[in-house]
Amino acid sequence: MxxxxxxxxxxPTLSYELFPPKNPAGWGTLYGTLGEISxxxxxxxxxTYGAGGSTRSKTVDLVARIQNELGIESMAHLTCVGHSRxxxxxILATLEQxxxxxxxxxxxxxxxxxKTFKPHPQGFAHASDLIKFIxxxxxxxxxxxxxPEKHMEAASLESDIAFLKLKQDHGAQFTISQLFFDxxxxxxxxxxxxxxxxxxxxxxxxxxxxxxxxxxxxxxLSGCAIPESMVAFLSAGSAESVADRxxxxxxxxxxxxxxxxxxxxxxxxxxxSSSSVRITENLRKLGYFPLAA
Numbered sequence: 001m002x003x004x005x006x007x008x009x010x011x012p013t014l015s016y017e018l019f020p021p022k023n024p025a026g027w028g029t030l031y032g033t034l035g036e037i038s039x040x041x042x043x044x045x046x047x048t049y050g051a052g053g054s055t056r057s058k059t060v061d062l063v064a065r066i067q068n069e070l071g072i073e074s075m076a077h078l079t080c081v082g083h084s085r086x087x088x089x090x091i092l093a094t095l096e097q098x099x100x101x102x103x104x105x106x107x108x109x110x111x112x113x114x115k116t117f118k119p120h121p122q123g124f125a126h127a128s129d130l131i132k133f134i135x136x137x138x139x140x141x142x143x144x145x146x147x148p149e150k151h152m153e154a155a156s157l158e159s160d161i162a163f164l165k166l167k168q169d170h171g172a173q174f175t176i177s178q179l180f181f182d183x184x185x186x187x188x189x190x191x192x193x194x195x196x197x198x199x200x201x202x203x204x205x206x207x208x209x210x211x212x213x214x215x216x217x218x219x220x221l222s223g224c225a226i227p228e229s230m231v232a233f234l235s236a237g238s239a240e241s242v243a244d245r246x247x248x249x250x251x252x253x254x255x256x257x258x259x260x261x262x263x264x265x266x267x268x269x270x271x272x273s274s275s276s277v278r279i280t281e282n283l284r285k286l287g288y289f290p291l292a293a
Contacts, residue, residue, distance in 0.1 A: 003073055006043060007174050012263060014043055014267075015042050015075075016046075018030060018034065020047065033271050044102065045074050060100075063075065078130070079107065088123070104176065128167045131171050132170040144175050149189070149224055157189075161196050177203065177205040178222045178224065179205050179222055181224060181249075183260075204257050204264070208249075210242070212235065250267075254283055254288075255286060
């Protein structure tokens with residue numbers, strides 16, 4: 001069953017995110033990770049798009065290989081950054097011609113060195129505009145992103161929710177979160193979205209913590225809250241045990257979300273398979289995401 005059909009039927013999905021490496025050594029690691037993840041029977045694998053579209057061709061090539069060579073449904077990220085409408089149309093046409101049926105439409109982050117987003121003169125300023133463009137000219141299934149604790153650039157949580165509603169109105173069929181660690185914040189956000197007529201399935205983006213040094217970086221990049229209880233849990237053992245505790249924390253977070261009706265779990269793998277594999281194994285031991293007979 002295609003993942004979009006599972007989402008529509010209320011069956012939770014399990015997926016993973018990868019990114020195209022910037023150097024040859026990274027590709028070896030990626031293919032090893034992809035080999036391990038492929039054994040987990042994911043509902044789909046998504047591939048990110050570098051800042052400023054810096055990995056454009058690699059993203060398209062990688063999603064095509066995942067889908068056409070491994071037989072795993074894939075999804076390409078696509079951003080507005082640095083692209084005109086004509087360039088975006090060409091990328092979308094290439095995805096369709098490669099048999100890719102899913103795209104995650106994003107505004108994107110500014111290129112390295114730029115602090116503010118600057119739309120291409122012949123491009124789009126918002127993900128909602130890109131979604132409307134895709135919907136009007138292509139038959140791709142469209143996903144979008146949400147921030148349970150508010151996008152850092154949003155004037156208010158209300159305005160952020162209004163933009164999410166606009167994405168849905170323009171054609172987004174499901175939405176995947178930026179990383180978060182506080183489930184209660186997510187539940188409050190989801191409840192407020194429901195009052196504004198947002199009905200598309202919410203997928204949770206889960207980031208397993210590998211080391212304590214990541215936490216400030218996560219907060220800086222996404223604005224997510226870092227619960228003191230999580231820091232205390234991760235810090236309770238030795239430095240070498242942080243990754244193990246990160247797996248345990250993420251597993252518990254996923255179970256709580258699944259018990260409370262999350263539409264899917266999307267694991268940010270960082271191109272490393274160990275934590276993602278262990279989280280998946282923990283969830284399957286509890287009866288979630290059973291393998292097909």
